[in-house]
Amino acid sequence: MIRTTTALPEDLVGDVAPPSEDRPWSLVRDVLTLVPQLVWHSLLVVVDVAVAVYTLVFPPPAKNLAGNVVLVTGAGRGLGRGLALGFAREGCKVAVVDINMTTASSTAADIVAAGGVAKAYSCNVADPDDVTALRRSVTSDLGDVDVLVNNAGLVYGGDKLEDCPVDNARAVIDVNLSSHFWMLKEFLPGMKSRNSGHVVAIASATSFGGIEKAAAYVASKFGLRGLMEVVRLELNLNPNNKVQTTTVYPYFINTSADYVSQWKIRLPPISIEDVVEATISGVKANSISVFAPRCLHLALYLKQLIPPKSFERFMSILIFGMLPKNNGCSEKTRQL
């Protein structure tokens, strides 16, 4: 069972002091200092765009990952397995992590058989104690983790919000969102103190747009996008920060024939290999966001430009009836 906190900390729910009446506030001073700052930062936008165009035309040399220790969660199957094999092909030592030790061992064995270095670990990433034990084992076996790939997730939908069993909703949030907190709390301090490392989060196209009958999943992926934004902001508190982050937003992925046959979507799914290629290229280029396929970027920004009703109409002709009911989730939650 996933452990959850039911007792709320006193200091979060206790009484708060009433708002102060005499907060010093000078509107004129604020406006006077804000206007020149806004002008200056608007000019910097032009510089940023110019730099972005320049690096598009003349990309900087890609990072060499050979010899890096890469930890991939949910690497027993699906995208996680593809990522583990992909990083191994780059010459990385891979910690193959999954709640299912049988599939994790099989991924690690395939890497070793191909001449790579890998070790399998059993861990429920939704359990903070398991994650602490994982960090200790991986560090002692393979060394400090250079690239942390938080991929494990429960791809779940099919129930309207009011019909979604509480345990399923809780499991989806715990695995798809809370686990990122536990993993980051364990692995980020080491990266910060070494001032090197890279955190990859596998989010989803649903981090930008909702789909019906997938409330917990969509909420977890929207939350993950926000979490990764905060991680970047906090890393940038150090002006010399060299720890990178990449958040990956894939469209539907062809992870198994069973899975694909149950979808009701108009545009074909993308392959695991395409997402692996986009992710690893993104890590090598220190990309902050990776969209797979790339054109998804434009489609998702279209949402900001057109009225919500219009966007919803577009969605309804592209996706009709999303995700099979209990798509493996009930089976997975029982494992937890």
Ligand SMILES: NC(=O)c1ccc[n+]([C@@H]2O[C@H](COP(=O)([O-])OP(=O)(O)OC[C@H]3O[C@@H](n4cnc5c(N)ncnc54)[C@H](O)[C@@H]3O)[C@@H](O)[C@H]2O)c1
């Ligand atoms: N499949 C898609 O269409 C799609 C699209 C966009 C994003 N994603 C995201 O990609 C990631 C991988 O998805 P997938 O389709 O490969 O899923 P999958 O179900 O094929 O594989 C998920 C793996 O995670 C493991 N896992 C589940 N709970 C775990 C836990 N608590 N601790 C450790 N391991 C756990 C499972 O055992 C499994 O090996 C997920 O984060 C998912 O949300 C998937």
